[in-house]
Amino acid sequence: MTKPIKRIAVNTGGGDAPGLNAVIQSVMIAADNRGWDCFGIRDGFNGILFPERYTEGGVMRLTRERVRGIGHLGGTILGTTNKGNPLHFPVNMPDGSVREIDRSDEIITYFATHEIDALVSIGGDGSLTIANALHQKGLRVVGVPKTIDNDLDKTFTTFGFDTAVGFATECLDRLHSTAESHQRVMVVEVMGRYAGWIALHAGIAGDAHAILIPEIGFDMGKVAAKIREREAAGQLYSIVVVAEGAQPRDGHRELLAAAEIGHAERLGGIGEQVSQALTKETGKESRVVVLGHLLRGGSPTSFDRLAALRFGAAAVRALDAGESGVMVSLGINGVDYVTLEEVAGHIRNVPMSCDALQTGRDLGICFGD
Amino acid sequence: MTKPIKRIAVNTGGGDAPGLNAVIQSVMIAADNRGWDCFGIRDGFNGILFPERYTEGGVMRLTRERVRGIGHLGGTILGTTNKGNPLHFPVNMPDGSVREIDRSDEIITYFATHEIDALVSIGGDGSLTIANALHQKGLRVVGVPKTIDNDLDKTFTTFGFDTAVGFATECLDRLHSTAESHQRVMVVEVMGRYAGWIALHAGIAGDAHAILIPEIGFDMGKVAAKIREREAAGQLYSIVVVAEGAQPRDGHRELLAAAEIGHAERLGGIGEQVSQALTKETGKESRVVVLGHLLRGGSPTSFDRLAALRFGAAAVRALDAGESGVMVSLGINGVDYVTLEEVAGHIRNVPMSCDALQTGRDLGICFGD
Amino acid sequence: MTKPIKRIAVNTGGGDAPGLNAVIQSVMIAADNRGWDCFGIRDGFNGILFPERYTEGGVMRLTRERVRGIGHLGGTILGTTNKGNPLHFPVNMPDGSVREIDRSDEIITYFATHEIDALVSIGGDGSLTIANALHQKGLRVVGVPKTIDNDLDKTFTTFGFDTAVGFATECLDRLHSTAESHQRVMVVEVMGRYAGWIALHAGIAGDAHAILIPEIGFDMGKVAAKIREREAAGQLYSIVVVAEGAQPRDGHRELLAAAEIGHAERLGGIGEQVSQALTKETGKESRVVVLGHLLRGGSPTSFDRLAALRFGAAAVRALDAGESGVMVSLGINGVDYVTLEEVAGHIRNVPMSCDALQTGRDLGICFGD
Amino acid sequence: MTKPIKRIAVNTGGGDAPGLNAVIQSVMIAADNRGWDCFGIRDGFNGILFPERYTEGGVMRLTRERVRGIGHLGGTILGTTNKGNPLHFPVNMPDGSVREIDRSDEIITYFATHEIDALVSIGGDGSLTIANALHQKGLRVVGVPKTIDNDLDKTFTTFGFDTAVGFATECLDRLHSTAESHQRVMVVEVMGRYAGWIALHAGIAGDAHAILIPEIGFDMGKVAAKIREREAAGQLYSIVVVAEGAQPRDGHRELLAAAEIGHAERLGGIGEQVSQALTKETGKESRVVVLGHLLRGGSPTSFDRLAALRFGAAAVRALDAGESGVMVSLGINGVDYVTLEEVAGHIRNVPMSCDALQTGRDLGICFGD
Known part of the structure; x- marks a missing residue:
């Protein structure tokens, strides 16, 4: 049986999309209503990988006060980035060449050290691939799909597109x-x-x-x-x-x-x-x-706001039920789950x-x- | 094999919903692109049942000029009514009582006399029941679901609700x-x-x-x-x-x-x-x-406008394929069809x-x- | 010559109107750019009259961080009230009767004790009458007109109406x-x-x-x-x-x-x-x-947002120029000033x-x- | 005393601006309520100068039916143009050069021949200069200012800018x-x-x-x-x-x-x-x-819709009062009038x-x- 959760973290990766803040809000409140603490990692995983850049900390405590009203705002209060994939992190070598290293262990370590039990990772194909890698290494992870182009496979639609x-x-x-x-x-x-x-x-x-x-x-x-x-x-x-x-x-x-x-x-x-x-x-x-x-940019439509709130709550329910390595998706009967494995690398084209x-x-x- | 279509009619019944005009527009253009003439019946079936009320005719020819730009407008250019169901038409008797008579044959006759080959009927549960009765009597009919409450069964959603x-x-x-x-x-x-x-x-x-x-x-x-x-x-x-x-x-x-x-x-x-x-x-x-x-009221959202345009075109495609007695519906993979029989009288509640x-x-x- | 200003306060009174937050934002930033500190009084003057109700203080320090983005939000971050006019404050007497007392001296004292040099008071006819009374007692006050009905005299229009x-x-x-x-x-x-x-x-x-x-x-x-x-x-x-x-x-x-x-x-x-x-x-x-x-309610239109920002900045400029007892108004050539005396008690009707x-x-x- | 008006025409010139249709609507209805007929000239003055281009006529009768609902639409139902100023009309000479001729007499003749008594001309600096020239030649003309840049002199603002x-x-x-x-x-x-x-x-x-x-x-x-x-x-x-x-x-x-x-x-x-x-x-x-x-483009805001309706009605009132050679303007006390002479060629800059x-x-x- 899985260990009961006490603390979770959430982050947002890739380009911004209207509804990101509503997911964060929903995750925070659904967690708080279960008695869990909720933390936000800044700028993808930069808040963990580069703590020195953040004078007030690269990982912030999220409170009800902090998330009040953010569901209507575009962007993401956590910041985002589409640079510096922790699985293929570019490092400048002394000989002038650039080598990619895997820094995902630093993230695993951070969660262990700070006794954060699970991660809700909101992002597109790239971010969900990272999420899957962290899941493989033993972290409890649930993904939330984010793609303004609506091109992620295995979900009817997601927030931002509308x-x-x-x-x-x-x-x-x-x-x-x-x-x-x-x-x-x-x-x-x-x-x-x-x-x-x-x-x-x-x-x-x-x-x-x-x-x-x-x-x-x-x-x-x-x-x-x-x-x-x-x-x-x-x-x-x-x-x-x-x-x-x-x-x-x-x-x-x-x-x-x-x-x-x-x-x-x-x-x-x-x-x-x-x-x-x-x-x-x-x-x-x-x-x-x-x-x-x-x-x-812009304030999400009510459709996207609702979708984002549903995705956030569904991610917390999945964690609560002991799930990991899954992504929240939208099917004909509402929210459902697919494995991160299934999603990664697939594009949903216009047939x-x-x-x-x-x-x-x-x-x-x-x-x- | 079914007779090729040359002329169709469209009508709208029940309360108004944003997107009705976009369905009408889509039906008209998709019909015109097939070389069919398209007519609009006014105020449900009143345009046929009470021609004397309409100085310019109870059934109007729809042209590209007439439907240009209407997809953005609320309401319905054809008018609508939720009184006077032709299947149960209230008649005042000499003794002061009210009796209900079935006037659907008048509609069938109208279509035959005017050589209109088929009907696209846009409406809710009541209108679709009438549509089904007309289909039973031999008229070629395709229904388009309209319910601002989103409570029609067998369709994921419909226009107006968003x-x-x-x-x-x-x-x-x-x-x-x-x-x-x-x-x-x-x-x-x-x-x-x-x-x-x-x-x-x-x-x-x-x-x-x-x-x-x-x-x-x-x-x-x-x-x-x-x-x-x-x-x-x-x-x-x-x-x-x-x-x-x-x-x-x-x-x-x-x-x-x-x-x-x-x-x-x-x-x-x-x-x-x-x-x-x-x-x-x-x-x-x-x-x-x-x-x-x-x-x-109000201008439909882009979601509803698109749904309405898709429903209208799908209705015309169904008629073109020889279908009758079906309703256009929205499933996970896009537009689909269900029989009017299946739909009538069912409410989709919040489970x-x-x-x-x-x-x-x-x-x-x-x-x- | 008037004493140079170091600290000001701002409050909002009466019903809410879209644009109140934009005035607050503008006052805070215009003050900060002059090196002044800016404070917000909560719920009209309640933050001063009833400090015990506010666990985190009835008068809050406003910072750039605190006012960031609020210009787009309806309501007022300071709260408002249309009860408890400090000039005619209702008090329950031992004999069951209600007497009105003048509590404006408490406000004057608060400003003196806390070395706050001036007040920007945003409100309608009632609030501006209070503002004028405080000005008469020696406080430096500039009023900003707020009336969603557009019925304040001596100003072409104000925020919220549009x-x-x-x-x-x-x-x-x-x-x-x-x-x-x-x-x-x-x-x-x-x-x-x-x-x-x-x-x-x-x-x-x-x-x-x-x-x-x-x-x-x-x-x-x-x-x-x-x-x-x-x-x-x-x-x-x-x-x-x-x-x-x-x-x-x-x-x-x-x-x-x-x-x-x-x-x-x-x-x-x-x-x-x-x-x-x-x-x-x-x-x-x-x-x-x-x-x-x-x-x-609701987010102010760009017209109201701009009007509110102009009013807030103009109020700060007036204080900076040594003015008191005036209200910011909108004339044909832009922002202008009238005395609070002239405004009080006049309604602008439709001629x-x-x-x-x-x-x-x-x-x-x-x-x- | 001026001859009573029976028929007027309206046209729109220069780039489009949200609110043009509301002016046209207002002019038509205010004229109709006075018992006047109202005509619309297409594409600036092209409807008069190039009648052969318009199979249904370059000057169209405007009816209540035709203008119903257009106040909400962007663009102009009359069309517009910013080519071919009738005062300086470019003509290709046999020797390959281009010469400019004055075709304004053709417009004057058209009005006389068709017994149209007056013109409401909606446009910017260029169009109002033409309007003034026609007024000088004896046509009764009232101008309505149109400038999306808000740079016309002698008016507080105009429609489209908001x-x-x-x-x-x-x-x-x-x-x-x-x-x-x-x-x-x-x-x-x-x-x-x-x-x-x-x-x-x-x-x-x-x-x-x-x-x-x-x-x-x-x-x-x-x-x-x-x-x-x-x-x-x-x-x-x-x-x-x-x-x-x-x-x-x-x-x-x-x-x-x-x-x-x-x-x-x-x-x-x-x-x-x-x-x-x-x-x-x-x-x-x-x-x-x-x-x-x-x-x-786009549907005008309520501010612009109202301004446009006021301008249109004010233009008709001016004609009704026997005015000519004036432009409707917006002053602090509402709509006012200035001479076309005063307006032409002046730009209102940001002071x-x-x-x-x-x-x-x-x-x-x-x-x-």
Whole structure:
């Protein structure tokens, strides 16, 4: 039988997502209601690995007072980082080379020394892989999935995605009238390096005319044809949503050639390239709006706030039930659990058969194929 | 083999819900992209049953121009009604009595006469029962679920609910600071006659201290105890969310007695009664806010807009595939279909095992039990 | 020459309004940037008058850390109260009677003893009268106007009003579609005991069909006529906005008689009474929505946040310039100052000549006259 | 005495701004309530100058049905343009040169031929100059000011600005948490070619650390110093708001040299240049977000909706009173009128003495000087 828990810690890793603070709040309160103490590790695991950086301590006691009201705030009160994976920690060698060392034992030691019995680790694929490694070494760990792109496998959705889609949709709404009055093509670049969920959902909800996602190599000619088709029907503007990871079918070469823009790489992302190529092919004025940085912040929607609170409480219940090495997930009947082993390294892409994609096609949206 | 479709109609029944217009828009465009004409029946089936009321016709041709931009608007451009079920149509008899007659044949005849091949019917339990009856009589019908309470069985969720929960949560956020500065109990009554989903989701996301839902008969003493417990901890205010269908454990008698308010029935709903009973039991000032009418309106959230667009397109795809007598539903893998037979008359309640309820308990929220 | 300031205090009195925290934040930072210490008095002056109630002190040191991010939050971190005016403090006498005593000397003494040089007092008419009395007794005081009703004289507007109007307008938007689909009259009661600014501004922006304000005694027959006129034009619903202080032209008697509702007083405010009277006069179903409690809370709009930050900084600048006994106000050229003497006891009503009222008439809105 | 009006026209010119549709709605209804017919000219004056482009007519009859609900929509149902000033209309000459001709007589003739008695012209400096020219030629014209930058003289504010500031502030709110978690400098470029009002108001309300506006030539070293000062205080991120028309004190030369970015001009606006220069000077990672296109669209705030409705009604009242050659303006006591003569060609800049600027300084915001 597992030892009863008295103290737990929580941390947040990777990029920020709306809802992180609500998970922290939920973990703290659910723990406190069980009589457990709850601690927060700062900036991923930096609070443990670099205690000297924190004048007030790299691991902070979380109280009800401290977490009151934070569920509504974007960001994370613990800080986060996507640098310095403790499993592959970069160290500068005397000969100038860089070697990676495994510093996970320092974390295990910290928990043992401070008599902290378990960890709730909130993060994406990378953070959950670290969580799994710590679990293998004997630490009791429960993971909470965090991915604003919605590309984690084994969970229906997670917090942050709804807020990002909602804001991207609002931005598309705003661009319609301006694009129309100036008779322009507006190219809107959104997050989505490997999976096009944000582009797909916001694009449909926001009445985009073309949506380019990583899962479908696009043919620039088809996108241009869509714009010309609209033109012919008296619709003198178009909105094109591009996921940052979208790629032309025959590689960048073709796209760059089309736009004769040898310096495109320097100009920024795929949005800029698509914009220039479309201007070249259609003769229409085109502008790019890059939403990336705006999508990670902001107060979570009520959907994301609730999801985050449910995930936090479910993580504490799992620890209370003696579980370790599992991740909280959302299934059709509510919160469920999967092993961290199953999750690591898998990406959930937009399947070609998904009905949202079919909806887009039914509505006449061009996907560049 | 089924006859190819050339013309379809769409209607909306029951109370309004954010997203109805997006379904209509999606049905119209998906039909038009297949070369079908699309018509809208006004005010449920009144456009067919009472053509004389409509100077410009009770059934209107829907065009791309007509549906442009409506996906963002609350309400329904077709109008709706929750009076005059065509299966049980009330008729005043000469002797002063009221008899119910079945007028569904008039609808079947209308479709035949006007060569409209199929119907997409958007509505709740009542409307879908009518849709099923029309299907039994040979009309090709696909249903789209509409329930702002989220209490329809066989679908994970539907449009409108997210918008309602989001707005209720915003209202709770607004009430916290005022309740606190005035050291009051705030009782917030939300929709939910048979199922407490809105109260449960908004209550958790909006940091309520007690949530009363139809599925859990509440003990007023337990709610009062929660308020006194907070008082003792220096929290001099409390927020109580009450679903309109919530009931005290031992019936209204006990509640009314507690409040000595014989005229409570006249005073309004359960919110007012709970408020008065709490004042009597705790001695604290209490106020009621009734959100009912505010929750049905408004522009749909991007989640609801997308769900509505997916439902509308899926309904058209089903008709295109020769289906009839089915309802579009949302499952874990996206849109799916169930028979109208399965859906009718079933309510989806909050199960006692659901993790959202457990989350509430983990966070210390009182459910009156 | 006035003594240089080293320490100041700030307090908030009366009902809460969105933006109070932004004023506090601005006062604290502007003071800190001058090298002054800043303290917050809790719950009006209760922190000074009842130190025993506050285990952590009735007057708290404000730091940059403490005010970080609070500008976005509704309510006030200092607490507020509209009970216990220190100039007329109610005391229970041995004979059972209640006498009012002046406790303002205790406040003066507190400031002297603790070497706090000046006070920024944020509040409405009542709080500013107290502020003026303290100024007369020699304390250096600058007032910041707070009135969600927008009825303070000598200032163009103040923070909180824009947030309240914005939310009331959103609620009206939400009610249109529901009122229309149910063919109902919706009566929406908003704040405004003496002045109808919120009703007037939100009513026009939110497309109301009738607006009843305290400045215009209304004739219920005229409101009913407007509803019937809309009915005749095929508009089967109407939205009526009522300020809580609106009154029928010939007194309540007439209204109550019209509605035959002897118990109306007990039923709640003027909204309920208007609703019942309209049902009686027009035969239409009518519903009331009371927004009062919802309008005080919530995150301030950017307009109110900016106004609050400007007011706070301007109060500190005034103190720095040796001013006392003045209130910060907003004029056409930005922030200005008026004496507390001029402000006290004056209400700013909606003038009959104001163009917003004329706009309402031009748009065909009924004002009941 | 002036001839009584029977028919008027309205048009919108220049870039779009939230509230244009509300002005159109207000003009139409206020005219209809006087028994006047109301017409809308499409795309500035193109509906008159190029009738052949409009299959359904370049001038459309506006009805109550047509304007219902449009007050909430961004853009303009009439379309707009900022090309083809009728006073200086570019014509391609046979010799390949371009000559400008005055086509305003065609407009005058159109009004005479179609017996349209007056024009309400909604637009910025350019459009109002045209309006004035038409007034000089005898047409009855009232102007309504439109400038999202808030830089028109002789009016306190106008519609659109509040919506733009509100959205820019929301974007700043969203960027704080992301900038902080990634310890970055975020440079946010907003509209404001000649006047820095949007940057100033949104920057203060959104807690920016530096604000660069056209009115203050900035010293990049001072901005960098502010960022380093924050760094030293443990604040590892900074938000810099830049108006598109902001310029370094000693010209672009210095800025470009600092950033060693000879191709900066091609890279986009001042935001990108400031970002690169800051990275060079502080060694910190920096990102740019360009909000320009997002600020013009969207549903107007209630403030802007009300302002727009007031302006529209006031324009109709002015025509009704026999006025011409005037512009509606907003003064301290509500709507007022100034002559078009006075307005044309004047820009309202941020004065160095304005209290908002002082507020920024009091709060420690760096303005680069």
